[in-house]
Amino acid sequence: MNKGKESSEMSELGTEMGSLIEELFPICRSITGDGVRETLSIIKQHIPITIHEVKSGTKVFDWEIPDEWNIRDAYVEDEQGNRVIDFKKSNLHVVGYSVPVDKWVTLAELQEHLHSLPDQPNAIPYVTSYYKKRWGFCIAHKDRLNLKDGKYRVVIDSTLEPGSLTYGEYIIPGETEEEVFLSTYICHPSMANNELSGPVVATFIARWLQSNPRKYTYRLVFIPETIGSLTYLSKHLDTLRKQVVVGFNLSCLGDDKAYSYKTSRYGNTMADKIARNVLSFVDPNYVKYPFLGGGSDERQYCSPGVDLPLVTLCRSKYGHYPEYHTSLDNLDFVSEKGLSGGYNLVRNCIFAIEHNKTYQGICIGEPQLGKRGLYPDVSTKTSGGSVETMMDFIAYADGTNDLLDISEIIHKPVWEIVPIAERLYDAGLIKEVKGSYHE
Amino acid sequence: MNKGKESSEMSELGTEMGSLIEELFPICRSITGDGVRETLSIIKQHIPITIHEVKSGTKVFDWEIPDEWNIRDAYVEDEQGNRVIDFKKSNLHVVGYSVPVDKWVTLAELQEHLHSLPDQPNAIPYVTSYYKKRWGFCIAHKDRLNLKDGKYRVVIDSTLEPGSLTYGEYIIPGETEEEVFLSTYICHPSMANNELSGPVVATFIARWLQSNPRKYTYRLVFIPETIGSLTYLSKHLDTLRKQVVVGFNLSCLGDDKAYSYKTSRYGNTMADKIARNVLSFVDPNYVKYPFLGGGSDERQYCSPGVDLPLVTLCRSKYGHYPEYHTSLDNLDFVSEKGLSGGYNLVRNCIFAIEHNKTYQGICIGEPQLGKRGLYPDVSTKTSGGSVETMMDFIAYADGTNDLLDISEIIHKPVWEIVPIAERLYDAGLIKEVKGSYHE
């Protein structure tokens, strides 16, 4: 784990997140099975999630929960008994959801079941086959080229049988039933940025939320991707559509190369507004990805008829860094500093949600700040600068803009505006009016 | 006729269009007269147009159909009997609508009746005087400079007498009374891009339309510019306003230098939407001309109170190439390849109109494409690419976007999206809903 450079304040949290990611890394997760259960039980040591099981065969909209897959061992052995591929060295070596096999094959036959990346010869690719029964192995391309003619014993000690899909849920009640929805996935084997950074940041955000006062109710889910979000939606669609005011899918939050988000389907929800606003101050060079072109669970949460106000928050987004979906997305790719940055991004978004209000001024014309000690009492050429933000805030706090709108108009982050709003509110110069939290 | 380079598929059509343009080129057309009739009778050998005559003096909104002009010969002869200007060599030599004359004039007098282009010394300009009685000749500037002092006999053997304005019309019925309106003009003497490319492409589009199934009714008119479109509008305004869903004015479609379109008055009609969309895929460097600054019949079709949903489709647009309105806009300026490109542009626009529908998905959440054989059953790092267009289509087929909207959103041409829509429709995953064809 690369510790990176980090302010002392965040370094303790960064270290804790780093420890959790290291503990979860070796587990072989998939969309079902004991790897998911073990992962959730470790997370449960940090926050009191509820673990749910949904039976194989259950109908989930257009889908069906598949059989449960578990794997104990897998290897390819040559005639001399050398293990040329060994699941115990990396759980990426086996194609996810491979059916059991134990037989001798020729190299030619073996090749038909191998996956490698000629352009990344040192990387073991990550490959799955959830919905068609097959078996296969993944291997670094440089090692594949070294395979000699001959016979190989292929062994996959797996089971694919009726069982259940497992997910975790944690609801932290707030003052109101309106909800902030946080979703992250726990279905990938040993890869660090995509995916462990997501559940780890979510865990520590939950720990912070539960020990602080909050207006909104927070609903966190730790689910397998796609089939998990569909499953969760199928059980809670009406509630989510009614209660969720903002949602974030958390993924790829552990490196320190970039900040980004992926919009909702039309890019026009409250979640888009918050992500755009917070990211513009966190990193002016942040990347905005369109909804197009493949994706993660936001595909389900934002699908027609579901339409939750949700975006995906990322640092280096899945599919946009070369280590993605290979053995190179490992503990060296993420850092404590990177995780802290991802954590802070989510916290700043939550700060913006929690403090977003619509204010209206009470005076006609500008108020006289000076008599309330809010204005410098001597006017020089440069004295204006320090109160300009306050005056600009007052100009646009006209009952039509929420704090995010004002932040966009006056180019100041919400966390600088909130203290100003509170001073003006305490001085009796503004009042709160009813505003909508939907964009 | 420059044959250009052309795929074999289109080359036969290109050759046919090239032959027709060569046949029509020598005819001396004007806004009235036998040149128009001869042109229409040749077109009638290809498609069954109806030829209409409207009498001189007929009121047409703020205008009146002028007397009919016919010309047999015209020349300027020096004292030695040399024809220094000869209509038989180029019909551009005589100013359109010149009244008859036969007299001897000095060079000085002659000069007052000559038109030439000092900046294009080899080009005979195209000049007309429809609504004021005068006579005149057009001459290459280099030849004008060679005229010697002396007397010249000027002869214009023309008639300008009550007669009629002639136009052609062809209505190809479809499943619905809603119409696609195609207009092109047939009032210019020997010039190839502006104007013969328009009627030639229109003729071959009509031939294709009449032998293929179609949803819309197609109304094609071959008219003299301005007075002809006003005449047609004055007879059919209510019908056109009620039935036309998309219109295209076809002009300057024969060169291979550019693709362009000229917007409707506010650039916000279904025709604009189709032209923008199709051109963006046909030629990303296409030129969008504003409605401003002179024009063709779209000036009438889009005028206030008429407001047909219509744009002008061009390759190198009138007024934007130096050969325009001179003898250099000849058979060398256009090519079979250029005509084929113009023809294909119009066909692609018609494809877009005919196939434009609004679909809505049937599933909640994304459908499971895999079980229907629409998705690769093994998920590798790059397997997403091939189905992304399908998934993106499904995301935006939500009952609010027609195929053109989706095409714009997902950056794929309509002709790539239509087969996807048909596969998904056949698989029962989307249904058609009522959408509007007006932007």
Added chain:
Amino acid sequence: MNKGKESSEMSELGTEMGSLIEELFPICRSITGDGVRETLSIIKQHIPITIHEVKSGTKVFDWEIPDEWNIRDAYVEDEQGNRVIDFKKSNLHVVGYSVPVDKWVTLAELQEHLHSLPDQPNAIPYVTSYYKKRWGFCIAHKDRLNLKDGKYRVVIDSTLEPGSLTYGEYIIPGETEEEVFLSTYICHPSMANNELSGPVVATFIARWLQSNPRKYTYRLVFIPETIGSLTYLSKHLDTLRKQVVVGFNLSCLGDDKAYSYKTSRYGNTMADKIARNVLSFVDPNYVKYPFLGGGSDERQYCSPGVDLPLVTLCRSKYGHYPEYHTSLDNLDFVSEKGLSGGYNLVRNCIFAIEHNKTYQGICIGEPQLGKRGLYPDVSTKTSGGSVETMMDFIAYADGTNDLLDISEIIHKPVWEIVPIAERLYDAGLIKEVKGSYHE
């Protein structure tokens, strides 16, 4: 006074404006007091303004009119009797609203009451302390560095006592009660661009208005900044909100470096539309300043609940040139040419307001301009250019666009369009329809 280069037409007016600015320059103005009265009495020699007095202590929204300040003399004398700072040399030397003082102080004590600008060592800064009682002097930084240890006699012969706030008002009735509101301020001591250019341009605009026919009623006010505009608003809020259709705050109109305007709060009023339009033709490089970041009386006129349709017109805007609020903003900084440009900007805006109408064409299709002598009767390759503006005007004079809209669409200034509209109106081709003057 720099005369600049100027067309002969404007040079007489420029000279007159230059003379007035020179006459007003030496007066020591503040937000109250005899300097304001003297300034207004000089302006009254040019235009018949009414002078109003509002008593100290009067409540003005959240504010209260302060005591009146007058000053006769002020200086700092060293032990040898040398005046090291002398109000008689520059009235900027004394902090505005300084309370009276006459005592000996050490240099250290004196320093606590001095203001200078290390970055502009030759400039005396302009400093005020309206709402907190203190005294102080302003000095060029290079002179401050030369002050020697020792005792200094500080004398400020001022009074700060109940009195009144003074402002001037001039209402020029028009055909309608709808008003154009012009506001400028007269509260700064000897500075030329900010502020005297504003009242001087306003005075000459008023002189021009009163001797020309006009549709709108014009309301001009000459007021102290902030407290003056609040005072005026508090007395006339309902009338202004009901009657003002366009307002301009006039300030910094005397240099020849730039043209600019500062938008209304949301940049969407008729005043913004006019300023944008006129400036785009006056100077394509004009600067558009946002409402943000401190300002002048537009802060009050555009505040929530007041919301007059008003922008501030400037050449080099306050706060955006280094001489601002120092002794360097003197008679050398402005020029007769600069003032003439500022004057013309305001006149062009008024021309646009006065002539802005909504027209609708009468014909269906384009009218035949030729038979009315409005079109060249011979059509050559280039004859189109000269009538294109007329045809473009007709296309967009469809009852939905006012002249400013058409100006934006066809990229021609209102002063080129108005004569065209008048010719077409006289020819019976367009009629006037009711349009709104609010954007």
